Amino acid sequence: MNDYTIPRPAAGDIVDLITADHRLLEDLMRAMRDQEADRDAARAAFSGLLVAHSEAEEEIVYPRLKSKKVIDGEEEEHGEKEHAATNEALLHLLQAKGTDTQKFEDALEAVAEVLNHHIGEEELSILNPAREDAPEELRQRLGEAWSQKRNALLGDDCGARESVEQIVRQAYTDELLPNDDQPE
Template sequence: MRMTDYEIPRPTSGDVVDLILDDHRLFEALLRDLRDSTADREAARAALSAVLIAHGEAEEEKVYTQLKSKRAITAHEAEHGEEEHAEGNEALLALLECKGTDTQKFDDAVEDLATALNHHIGEEEQTILNPAREDVSEQVRQDLGAAWTARRNELLDEDAGSITNVRKIVARAHKEGLLPADDEDEE
Protein backbone atom coordinates (compact mmCIF):
# COMPACT_ATOMS: atom_id res chain seq x y z
CA MET A 1 0.00 0.00 0.00
CA ARG A 2 1.37 3.39 -1.00
CA MET A 3 1.58 5.81 1.88
CA THR A 4 0.49 9.38 1.38
CA ASP A 5 0.76 12.49 3.48
CA TYR A 6 -2.99 12.20 3.91
CA GLU A 7 -4.38 10.25 6.80
CA ILE A 8 -7.57 8.63 5.56
CA PRO A 9 -9.92 8.21 8.53
CA ARG A 10 -10.90 4.60 9.17
CA PRO A 11 -13.96 4.62 11.37
CA THR A 12 -15.37 1.23 12.35
CA SER A 13 -18.84 2.22 13.50
CA GLY A 14 -21.42 4.99 13.52
CA ASP A 15 -24.55 6.14 11.73
CA VAL A 16 -24.01 5.32 8.05
CA VAL A 17 -25.43 8.69 7.01
CA ASP A 18 -22.91 10.61 9.14
CA LEU A 19 -20.05 8.38 7.98
CA ILE A 20 -20.88 8.91 4.31
CA LEU A 21 -21.21 12.67 4.87
CA ASP A 22 -17.76 12.70 6.53
CA ASP A 23 -16.28 11.10 3.40
CA HIS A 24 -18.08 13.63 1.20
CA ARG A 25 -16.40 16.46 3.14
CA LEU A 26 -13.04 14.64 2.77
CA PHE A 27 -13.56 14.42 -1.03
CA GLU A 28 -14.18 18.18 -1.13
CA ALA A 29 -11.02 18.90 0.90
CA LEU A 30 -8.92 16.65 -1.35
CA LEU A 31 -10.35 18.35 -4.46
CA ARG A 32 -9.34 21.73 -2.99
CA ASP A 33 -5.79 20.40 -2.56
CA LEU A 34 -5.77 19.06 -6.12
CA ARG A 35 -6.51 22.62 -7.30
CA ASP A 36 -3.75 24.11 -5.10
CA SER A 37 -0.43 24.28 -6.96
CA THR A 38 1.46 24.43 -3.63
CA ALA A 39 -0.15 21.25 -2.25
CA ASP A 40 1.25 17.74 -2.66
CA ARG A 41 -1.05 17.01 -5.58
CA GLU A 42 0.38 13.52 -6.14
CA ALA A 43 -0.46 12.55 -2.54
CA ALA A 44 -3.89 14.20 -2.75
CA ARG A 45 -4.62 12.32 -5.99
CA ALA A 46 -3.59 8.98 -4.45
CA ALA A 47 -5.63 9.62 -1.30
CA LEU A 48 -8.72 10.71 -3.25
CA SER A 49 -8.48 7.69 -5.54
CA ALA A 50 -8.19 5.29 -2.59
CA VAL A 51 -11.03 6.73 -0.54
CA LEU A 52 -13.34 7.47 -3.49
CA ILE A 53 -13.17 3.92 -4.84
CA ALA A 54 -13.42 2.27 -1.40
CA HIS A 55 -16.34 4.57 -0.48
CA GLY A 56 -18.35 4.00 -3.67
CA GLU A 57 -17.80 0.26 -3.97
CA ALA A 58 -18.70 -0.29 -0.29
CA GLU A 59 -21.75 1.96 -0.69
CA GLU A 60 -23.06 -0.03 -3.66
CA GLU A 61 -22.40 -3.39 -1.96
CA LYS A 62 -23.55 -2.61 1.58
CA VAL A 63 -25.75 0.49 1.65
CA TYR A 64 -27.78 0.82 -1.54
CA THR A 65 -28.97 -2.79 -1.45
CA GLN A 66 -30.11 -2.48 2.17
CA LEU A 67 -31.83 0.86 1.60
CA LYS A 68 -33.68 -0.68 -1.36
CA SER A 69 -34.79 -3.65 0.74
CA LYS A 70 -36.01 -1.27 3.47
CA ARG A 71 -37.83 0.69 0.76
CA ALA A 72 -36.05 3.89 1.78
CA ILE A 73 -34.90 4.30 -1.82
CA THR A 74 -36.18 2.94 -5.13
CA ALA A 75 -34.27 0.64 -7.46
CA HIS A 76 -34.07 3.61 -9.86
CA GLU A 77 -32.42 5.82 -7.21
CA ALA A 78 -29.89 3.10 -6.41
CA GLU A 79 -29.12 2.54 -10.09
CA HIS A 80 -28.79 6.29 -10.66
CA GLY A 81 -26.33 6.45 -7.75
CA GLU A 82 -24.34 3.62 -9.34
CA GLU A 83 -24.34 5.43 -12.70
CA GLU A 84 -23.00 8.54 -11.00
CA HIS A 85 -20.31 6.50 -9.23
CA ALA A 86 -19.33 5.12 -12.66
CA GLU A 87 -19.13 8.64 -14.13
CA GLY A 88 -17.00 9.78 -11.20
CA ASN A 89 -14.76 6.72 -11.53
CA GLU A 90 -14.28 7.42 -15.24
CA ALA A 91 -13.30 11.02 -14.44
CA LEU A 92 -10.99 9.71 -11.70
CA LEU A 93 -9.31 7.38 -14.19
CA ALA A 94 -8.64 10.33 -16.53
CA LEU A 95 -7.03 12.16 -13.58
CA LEU A 96 -4.93 9.12 -12.63
CA GLU A 97 -3.73 8.79 -16.23
CA CYS A 98 -2.30 12.33 -16.24
CA LYS A 99 1.50 12.04 -16.18
CA GLY A 100 2.23 15.26 -14.32
CA THR A 101 0.29 17.31 -11.80
CA ASP A 102 1.37 20.72 -13.17
CA THR A 103 -0.30 20.62 -16.58
CA GLN A 104 -3.47 22.07 -18.05
CA LYS A 105 -4.58 18.49 -18.77
CA PHE A 106 -4.30 17.73 -15.02
CA ASP A 107 -6.22 20.90 -14.07
CA ASP A 108 -8.95 20.04 -16.58
CA ALA A 109 -9.16 16.47 -15.25
CA VAL A 110 -9.49 17.80 -11.68
CA GLU A 111 -12.37 20.04 -12.74
CA ASP A 112 -14.10 17.23 -14.65
CA LEU A 113 -13.86 15.02 -11.56
CA ALA A 114 -15.02 17.86 -9.30
CA THR A 115 -18.06 18.45 -11.52
CA ALA A 116 -19.05 14.77 -11.49
CA LEU A 117 -18.37 14.40 -7.77
CA ASN A 118 -20.12 17.59 -6.66
CA HIS A 119 -23.21 16.69 -8.69
CA HIS A 120 -23.31 13.19 -7.20
CA ILE A 121 -22.69 14.36 -3.63
CA GLY A 122 -25.53 16.88 -3.83
CA GLU A 123 -27.95 14.42 -5.34
CA GLU A 124 -27.01 11.54 -3.05
CA GLU A 125 -27.35 13.69 0.06
CA GLN A 126 -30.85 14.74 -1.03
CA THR A 127 -32.31 11.60 -2.63
CA ILE A 128 -30.57 8.77 -0.76
CA LEU A 129 -29.25 10.04 2.58
CA ASN A 130 -32.33 12.09 3.51
CA PRO A 131 -34.67 9.10 3.04
CA ALA A 132 -32.18 6.95 4.97
CA ARG A 133 -32.37 9.46 7.84
CA GLU A 134 -36.16 9.66 7.75
CA ASP A 135 -37.25 6.11 6.88
CA VAL A 136 -34.62 3.83 8.42
CA SER A 137 -34.26 3.19 12.14
CA GLU A 138 -31.23 4.33 14.12
CA GLN A 139 -30.30 0.66 14.69
CA VAL A 140 -30.33 -0.15 10.98
CA ARG A 141 -28.23 2.97 10.26
CA GLN A 142 -25.73 1.82 12.93
CA ASP A 143 -25.65 -1.72 11.46
CA LEU A 144 -25.17 -0.29 7.97
CA GLY A 145 -22.42 1.97 9.30
CA ALA A 146 -20.54 -1.03 10.70
CA ALA A 147 -20.97 -3.06 7.47
CA TRP A 148 -20.04 -0.12 5.23
CA THR A 149 -16.94 0.89 7.22
CA ALA A 150 -15.72 -2.73 7.40
CA ARG A 151 -15.99 -3.09 3.60
CA ARG A 152 -14.54 0.39 2.96
CA ASN A 153 -11.54 -0.33 5.22
CA GLU A 154 -11.02 -3.72 3.56
CA LEU A 155 -10.97 -2.04 0.14
CA LEU A 156 -8.51 0.60 1.41
CA ASP A 157 -6.23 -2.24 2.61
CA GLU A 158 -6.50 -3.86 -0.85
CA ASP A 159 -5.32 -0.63 -2.57
CA ALA A 160 -8.66 -0.33 -4.36
CA GLY A 161 -7.67 3.10 -5.69
CA SER A 162 -4.76 1.80 -7.76
CA ILE A 163 -4.91 2.79 -11.42
CA THR A 164 -5.11 -0.90 -12.39
CA ASN A 165 -8.18 -1.45 -10.21
CA VAL A 166 -9.84 1.81 -11.31
CA ARG A 167 -9.38 0.70 -14.95
CA LYS A 168 -11.11 -2.62 -14.10
CA ILE A 169 -13.99 -0.85 -12.35
CA VAL A 170 -14.52 1.56 -15.27
CA ALA A 171 -14.37 -1.32 -17.80
CA ARG A 172 -16.95 -3.22 -15.72
CA ALA A 173 -19.22 -0.16 -15.66
CA HIS A 174 -19.04 0.07 -19.48
CA LYS A 175 -19.82 -3.64 -19.77
CA GLU A 176 -22.78 -3.36 -17.36
CA GLY A 177 -24.17 -0.38 -19.27
CA LEU A 178 -23.65 2.11 -16.43
CA LEU A 179 -21.44 4.08 -18.84
CA PRO A 180 -21.90 4.40 -22.59
CA ALA A 181 -19.88 2.04 -24.77
CA ASP A 182 -16.50 3.57 -25.59
CA ASP A 183 -17.48 4.28 -29.20
CA GLU A 184 -20.51 6.27 -28.01
CA ASP A 185 -18.32 8.73 -26.08
CA GLU A 186 -16.80 10.45 -29.11
CA GLU A 187 -19.68 12.48 -30.49
Protein backbone atom coordinates in the same frame (compact mmCIF):
# COMPACT_ATOMS: atom_id res chain seq x y z
CA MET B 1 -5.04 20.11 4.96
CA ASN B 2 -1.48 18.82 4.84
CA ASP B 3 -1.84 15.24 5.92
CA TYR B 4 -3.69 12.97 3.54
CA THR B 5 -4.06 9.95 5.82
CA ILE B 6 -7.60 8.65 5.41
CA PRO B 7 -9.38 8.01 8.72
CA ARG B 8 -10.79 4.50 9.12
CA PRO B 9 -13.76 4.62 11.46
CA ALA B 10 -15.10 1.18 12.36
CA ALA B 11 -18.66 2.08 13.33
CA GLY B 12 -21.23 4.86 13.51
CA ASP B 13 -24.44 6.10 11.92
CA ILE B 14 -24.18 5.39 8.18
CA VAL B 15 -25.51 8.84 7.29
CA ASP B 16 -22.87 10.60 9.41
CA LEU B 17 -20.07 8.35 8.11
CA ILE B 18 -20.93 8.88 4.44
CA THR B 19 -21.38 12.61 4.95
CA ALA B 20 -17.98 12.89 6.67
CA ASP B 21 -16.35 11.16 3.68
CA HIS B 22 -18.04 13.58 1.30
CA ARG B 23 -16.46 16.51 3.16
CA LEU B 24 -13.09 14.74 3.01
CA LEU B 25 -13.44 14.18 -0.74
CA GLU B 26 -14.21 17.90 -1.13
CA ASP B 27 -11.12 18.79 0.94
CA LEU B 28 -8.97 16.53 -1.24
CA MET B 29 -10.34 18.12 -4.43
CA ARG B 30 -9.40 21.52 -2.98
CA ALA B 31 -5.91 20.20 -2.16
CA MET B 32 -5.48 18.96 -5.75
CA ARG B 33 -6.32 22.49 -6.97
CA ASP B 34 -3.73 24.05 -4.65
CA GLN B 35 -0.35 24.60 -6.29
CA GLU B 36 1.29 24.75 -2.85
CA ALA B 37 -0.05 21.32 -1.88
CA ASP B 38 1.41 17.91 -2.61
CA ARG B 39 -1.05 17.32 -5.42
CA ASP B 40 0.25 13.86 -6.22
CA ALA B 41 -0.24 12.65 -2.63
CA ALA B 42 -3.68 14.28 -2.54
CA ARG B 43 -4.59 12.52 -5.80
CA ALA B 44 -3.54 9.11 -4.46
CA ALA B 45 -5.55 9.62 -1.25
CA PHE B 46 -8.53 10.92 -3.20
CA SER B 47 -8.54 7.98 -5.60
CA GLY B 48 -8.48 5.36 -2.86
CA LEU B 49 -11.12 7.09 -0.80
CA LEU B 50 -13.46 7.71 -3.73
CA VAL B 51 -13.33 4.12 -4.96
CA ALA B 52 -13.62 2.50 -1.51
CA HIS B 53 -16.44 4.86 -0.49
CA SER B 54 -18.54 4.30 -3.62
CA GLU B 55 -17.96 0.56 -3.98
CA ALA B 56 -18.97 0.04 -0.35
CA GLU B 57 -22.11 2.14 -0.91
CA GLU B 58 -23.07 -0.01 -3.88
CA GLU B 59 -22.38 -3.27 -2.14
CA ILE B 60 -23.68 -2.56 1.36
CA VAL B 61 -25.85 0.53 1.54
CA TYR B 62 -27.93 0.90 -1.63
CA PRO B 63 -29.26 -2.70 -1.72
CA ARG B 64 -30.23 -2.63 1.94
CA LEU B 65 -31.97 0.75 1.69
CA LYS B 66 -33.79 -0.55 -1.36
CA SER B 67 -34.96 -3.72 0.38
CA LYS B 68 -36.18 -1.56 3.26
CA LYS B 69 -38.00 0.66 0.73
CA VAL B 70 -36.09 3.77 1.83
CA ILE B 71 -35.01 4.24 -1.81
CA ASP B 72 -36.33 2.64 -4.99
CA GLY B 73 -34.57 0.71 -7.77
CA GLU B 74 -34.36 3.78 -9.96
CA GLU B 75 -32.50 5.77 -7.29
CA GLU B 76 -30.13 2.86 -6.78
CA GLU B 77 -29.37 2.56 -10.49
CA HIS B 78 -28.99 6.31 -10.84
CA GLY B 79 -26.43 6.29 -8.02
CA GLU B 80 -24.51 3.45 -9.65
CA LYS B 81 -24.43 5.26 -12.99
CA GLU B 82 -23.10 8.39 -11.30
CA HIS B 83 -20.41 6.31 -9.57
CA ALA B 84 -19.44 4.87 -12.96
CA ALA B 85 -19.20 8.34 -14.52
CA THR B 86 -17.13 9.55 -11.56
CA ASN B 87 -14.78 6.57 -11.82
CA GLU B 88 -14.27 7.21 -15.52
CA ALA B 89 -13.41 10.86 -14.81
CA LEU B 90 -11.08 9.67 -12.02
CA LEU B 91 -9.30 7.36 -14.48
CA HIS B 92 -8.53 10.34 -16.74
CA LEU B 93 -7.15 12.17 -13.70
CA LEU B 94 -4.90 9.19 -12.87
CA GLN B 95 -3.73 9.06 -16.49
CA ALA B 96 -2.30 12.58 -16.22
CA LYS B 97 1.43 12.07 -15.63
CA GLY B 98 2.33 15.37 -14.04
CA THR B 99 0.17 17.37 -11.66
CA ASP B 100 1.18 20.83 -12.87
CA THR B 101 -0.23 20.44 -16.36
CA GLN B 102 -3.33 21.63 -18.18
CA LYS B 103 -4.28 17.98 -18.66
CA PHE B 104 -4.31 17.41 -14.90
CA GLU B 105 -6.31 20.55 -14.22
CA ASP B 106 -8.85 19.77 -16.96
CA ALA B 107 -9.27 16.22 -15.65
CA LEU B 108 -9.64 17.55 -12.11
CA GLU B 109 -12.33 19.97 -13.21
CA ALA B 110 -14.23 17.14 -14.89
CA VAL B 111 -13.99 14.98 -11.74
CA ALA B 112 -15.21 17.87 -9.59
CA GLU B 113 -18.18 18.45 -11.87
CA VAL B 114 -19.51 14.89 -11.73
CA LEU B 115 -18.59 14.27 -8.10
CA ASN B 116 -20.06 17.52 -6.73
CA HIS B 117 -23.26 16.74 -8.59
CA HIS B 118 -23.35 13.19 -7.22
CA ILE B 119 -22.61 14.22 -3.63
CA GLY B 120 -25.41 16.78 -3.71
CA GLU B 121 -27.90 14.35 -5.18
CA GLU B 122 -26.93 11.48 -2.86
CA GLU B 123 -27.28 13.65 0.24
CA LEU B 124 -30.69 14.90 -0.89
CA SER B 125 -32.27 11.79 -2.38
CA ILE B 126 -30.61 8.94 -0.44
CA LEU B 127 -29.14 10.18 2.85
CA ASN B 128 -32.02 12.49 3.85
CA PRO B 129 -34.59 9.68 3.38
CA ALA B 130 -32.26 7.30 5.25
CA ARG B 131 -32.08 9.67 8.20
CA GLU B 132 -35.85 10.11 8.10
CA ASP B 133 -37.06 6.57 7.36
CA ALA B 134 -34.36 4.09 8.42
CA PRO B 135 -34.41 3.16 12.12
CA GLU B 136 -31.37 4.08 14.21
CA GLU B 137 -30.47 0.42 14.66
CA LEU B 138 -30.31 -0.18 10.89
CA ARG B 139 -28.24 2.97 10.39
CA GLN B 140 -25.73 1.71 12.97
CA ARG B 141 -25.59 -1.78 11.43
CA LEU B 142 -25.07 -0.30 7.97
CA GLY B 143 -22.40 1.99 9.41
CA GLU B 144 -20.44 -0.96 10.68
CA ALA B 145 -20.80 -3.11 7.53
CA TRP B 146 -20.02 -0.22 5.19
CA SER B 147 -16.94 0.81 7.22
CA GLN B 148 -15.62 -2.72 7.16
CA LYS B 149 -15.98 -2.97 3.37
CA ARG B 150 -14.58 0.53 2.78
CA ASN B 151 -11.55 -0.04 5.02
CA ALA B 152 -10.82 -3.44 3.44
CA LEU B 153 -10.89 -1.86 -0.03
CA LEU B 154 -8.55 0.92 1.14
CA GLY B 155 -6.19 -1.77 2.43
CA ASP B 156 -6.29 -3.46 -1.00
CA ASP B 157 -5.13 -0.30 -2.79
CA CYS B 158 -8.43 -0.03 -4.66
CA GLY B 159 -7.49 3.44 -5.96
CA ALA B 160 -4.47 2.23 -7.95
CA ARG B 161 -4.73 2.98 -11.65
CA GLU B 162 -5.04 -0.69 -12.70
CA SER B 163 -7.86 -1.17 -10.20
CA VAL B 164 -9.75 1.87 -11.50
CA GLU B 165 -9.22 0.68 -15.11
CA GLN B 166 -10.78 -2.64 -14.18
CA ILE B 167 -13.76 -0.98 -12.47
CA VAL B 168 -14.39 1.26 -15.48
CA ARG B 169 -14.21 -1.73 -17.86
CA GLN B 170 -16.74 -3.55 -15.70
CA ALA B 171 -19.04 -0.52 -15.74
CA TYR B 172 -19.11 -0.67 -19.56
CA THR B 173 -19.90 -4.40 -19.40
CA ASP B 174 -22.70 -3.69 -16.93
CA GLU B 175 -23.97 -0.89 -19.21
CA LEU B 176 -23.63 1.69 -16.47
CA LEU B 177 -21.70 3.77 -19.02
CA PRO B 178 -22.97 4.32 -22.58
CA ASN B 179 -21.21 1.79 -24.82
CA ASP B 180 -20.81 4.17 -27.75
CA ASP B 181 -18.21 6.10 -25.71
CA GLN B 182 -16.10 3.06 -24.94
CA PRO B 183 -12.42 3.69 -25.69
CA GLU B 184 -10.73 1.16 -28.00
